[in-house]
Amino acid sequence: MSAITDRIDACKAEGRAALVGYLPVGYPDVDTSLEAMRVFVEAGCDIVEVGPPYSDPVLDGPVIQHAAAIALEGGVRVDDAFRAVSVVAQAGAVPVIMAYANLMLSRGWERFATDLVAAGGAGVITPDLTPDASPEWIAAARAAEVDTIFLTAPSTTRERMQLTADASRGFVYATSLMGVTGERASVGDAAADVVARTREAGAERVCVGLGVSTGRQAAEVARFADGVIVGSAFVKAMGDAGDLKALRVKVEELAAGVRGEA
Template identity: 70%
Template sequence: MSALTDRLDEIKGEGRAALIGYLPVGYPDVDTSIRAMVAMVESGVDIVEVGPPYSDPVLDGSVIQLAVAQALERGVRLRDVFRAVTAIADAGAQPVVMSYFNPMLQYGLERFAADLVAAGGTGVITPDLTPDVGEEWIAAARAHDLDTVFLVAPSTTRERMHMTVAASRGFVYATPLMGVTGERASVGDAAERVVSQAREAGAERVCVGVGVSTGEQAAQIAGFADGVIVGTALVRCLAEAADPDDGIAALRVKVAELADGVRSAR
């Protein structure tokens, strides 16, 4: 058990799924991104995915790619990620980092794990790392009591599903669509199938990231998953705003809509 699993179980005990929101650090600037993450918590997000900007975000759609490119141009660093993590923890939510593996490796896996724990972080989602090649990271995370969250998809074989579930701690991240991230017009039924397959492989907690952008979609996912993950729709609030304050105001409205959807599902 961990702080993250305890929180997910507490939310399940309330008869609902968790709302998990992603934002990249440093967009549109570091201070605004941290204010935005705290605003998400205040508006109904239970768990915040903190995104360290990376120069080659191959799994992200255009909205997030543009945001992280601007953050990098403005000089964001990993130390800013730890600032964001502390602010989220202080606001009362569970902070997890969602990072490509190379920035962690360049920083040093042991150092990254230790600094994240010191900042108040509870786990790391590694979208481009699989458990069979992630032994060094898993060992570092376990040594510092950090949760390791790995991804499963429709293409995941039965053997790899069992391996991934066994290596995941905190929750299993189910992505029922192949391709890059981004908002979708509809959820479809693949999400529920992937969640079912993960549970059959032994996963106790499965959260879904599928391009959710509306309260209705959030309610649909919340009907069968332990958590609903939203990223692009939240980043878009900041991207389309005339100024940072307007962006945070729009973000609060969108999070409230998603939170209402999650809470209406059960």
Template identity: 45%
Template sequence: MNATRRGTHPSPAGPAPARFDQVLAHARAENRAALATYLPAGYPNQAQSLRILHRLAEVADVIELGWPYSEPALDGPVIQQAAAQSLAGGFQVHHLLESIRALATSPASVLVMAYYPPLYKYGLERAAGELAQAGAAGVILPDLPIEEADAWLAAARHHGLHTIFVVAPSTTDARLRRICAAAGGMLYAPAVAGVTGSTGPLHDALPAFVQRLRAATDLPIGVGIGVSTPAHAQEVSLIADVTIVGSALIRTIDAAHGPRQQAAAAVDLARALNAGLRRPNRSRAA
């Protein structure tokens, strides 16, 4: 498989949420899972972040940009440190918006991962409007309960943004139905229990959980949190529509020395992850 797919991706033109749907449909037509790579905006600094993101957008189908936050409940030490580095370097929301705009003509679609407190502090309507105008397709909200999501959902719908919920295996059927009715773009399933950054095996119950999600919705299923190796990515590709990798990418960047080396190392990992995402037959992931 050609890991650098520029020229074979759908055109970036059109509304960003439709662009996200189209990118996933394109991956499905190629009988592979889509690759989503996560980095906090402004990490390791804004200029270097933009350099790395542009390179990743030539390989990944989706760029997931984190809105750095000082109390990220779902994130382990690797992402916490990367977000802290961005904040210490002077991160402001306009850096996030700049990053989204910089990727507007890239082959990849852009999602934002945001915790609710900074989103609320910034203003839900203002945040949704500015993110949509910059070119984001949607927002992943790992800490927003569906029971408290009405205000955000109204703002997101008003501006045409997908809202992507992280769904725990412990979610009841009734609550899952409510989440599926409100969600857009995809559902996000954790590959392991606990916070991001795990390098151990994926949860044994993950395939059954993804099947449960598929029985509840026609939305694509993304799997992240604990996907750290090409072998993990290949395992996820057999059951999910999107393979999401973050902490492993940050560890790779941290281990490289110099801007060019960091960007090259990030792309090399993305290519290695991509190599196993094509499925062995034409059946839909299930």
């Protein structure tokens, strides 16, 4: 068990899914992004994904790429991500980091894991690492008691589903479609299918990301997933102006969705 599983299970005990919010650190500037993390928690996020901006993302769509570019131009650093983790933990939600492997490797697997724990973090989502390609990271994470969160997709084979479920801790991140992050008009049937197949492979907790942007969609996904992951819709709501009021309204809408109130 971990802080992540405890929080997801607590949400399940309330008869709902967890709301997982994502934001790049440093967008539109570091101080505003830290305040936005607090807004996430106050408005209803159970778990917060802290995103250290990266120059060559493989999962992020145009909205988050734009935000990351602004953050990088502003001089954001990985240390700022750990500051954000501390803010989330102090505000009362469970913080995780979503990081690309080069950022972690340059810091050192062990140091990255221990720095995360020191800041109050519980896990790391690694969109460009697969379990079989990351034994050093898994070993470092296990030693520091950090949850390793890997991804499944509609194209993932049964064998790799099982590999991912076995290596994941906290939850498995199920991508609901093939492509990058971004708002979609509908979630589609693939989301429920990939969750079902991930559970069949042995995953106890599965959260769904990519495409969720409205309370109605959140309510739909919450019926079959343990958590609903939202990123682009929150980044878009805040915008380059750092509109925290608009962000709060959007988070409250999605929080109502996972609670069946939308």
